[in-house]
Amino acid sequence: MAERVYCPNCRELVETKVESRVETYPVKGEDIPVSATVRVCEACGEDIFDENLDERTLALAYEEYRKRKGLLTPQEIRSIRESFGLSQRGLAELLNWGEVTIHRYENGAVQDEAHNSVLLALRDNPQFVLNLLARNGGRLAPREVERVRQRVFELLQVSDETGDGVVRWVVLPKWLSDLAEEKKLNLSQVLQHALRERLGTS
Numbered sequence: 001m002a003e004r005v006y007c008p009n010c011r012e013l014v015e016t017k018v019e020s021r022v023e024t025y026p027v028k029g030e031d032i033p034v035s036a037t038v039r040v041c042e043a044c045g046e047d048i049f050d051e052n053l054d055e056r057t058l059a060l061a062y063e064e065y066r067k068r069k070g071l072l073t074p075q076e077i078r079s080i081r082e083s084f085g086l087s088q089r090g091l092a093e094l095l096n097w098g099e100v101t102i103h104r105y106e107n108g109a110v111q112d113e114a115h116n117s118v119l120l121a122l123r124d125n126p127q128f129v130l131n132l133l134a135r136n137g138g139r140l141a142p143r144e145v146e147r148v149r150q151r152v153f154e155l156l157q158v159s160d161e162t163g164d165g166v167v168r169w170v171v172l173p174k175w176l177s178d179l180a181e182e183k184k185l186n187l188s189q190v191l192q193h194a195l196r197e198r199l200g201t202s
Contacts, residue, residue: 005048007041015042018053025061027110030068034060062110071116078106080123085147093139094132094148095122126155 007014016039023036036057039050066073072080081091081102088106092099095118105111111119121128129152137145180190 003039005039005041005050007044007046007048009044009046010041014044016040016048017042023057025058027061027065028112030065032061032064032068034064036060059108062108065110069113069116071111071113072119074106074108077102077111077119080119081106083123084151086144090140090144094136096136096139124155126152129155 003016004013005016006012007016019038019040021036021038022033023038024031024033025036026032034057037053038057039048039053040046041048063073065071081088084091084094086094088102089099091097092102097115101115105115122132129148133145133148133152137148140148
């Protein structure tokens with residue numbers, strides 16, 4: 001990857017090369033070692049700033065930090081938002097966050113652990129989503145509220161084709177819930193079948 005670049009040390013355009021080395025980058029107060037690629041002057045051997053290479057290395061440091069902390073990736077955050085059919089602004093309104101916050105996270109900024117927990121709950125906890133709708137749904141357009149509502153029914157494995165479905169919360173022993181998930185059972189269908197059988201309805 002030879003390229004002529006201005007070297008501040010030599011004060012002229014020089015031939016350069018790219019080297020790989022382990023460097024430590026600070027991320028949120030934690031030193032993260034990464035395999036960095038650095039542009040070096042072939043004349044004097046000094047490092048030369050290369051924005052593209054530095055951004056790539058920083059992205060690697062962020063990626064390693066996320067792995068260590070169990071944080072969602074930018075792609076996963078975007079996928080959560082899109083699963084609810086929301087724009088960045090819509091998600092920000094639902095969470096009562098700034099729109100710029102969602103934009104930054106989806107474009108590579110590292111979220112703190114508190115925000116990460118909220119995003120995980122948004123993805124995995126239908127009751128949390130319903131609470132958000134009750135609290136912040138008025139900030140959203142009606143069509144956005146409906147998209148979020150439909151996503152909640154998907155998370156619950158509930159069919160709401162008639163638009164009059166009712167959400168009921170059932171507490172199950174963890175071992176039973178895990179077994180049902182392992183068998184890929186639709187809990188809503190099982191419950192409806194059991195209720196019909198108990199009530200003597202078809």
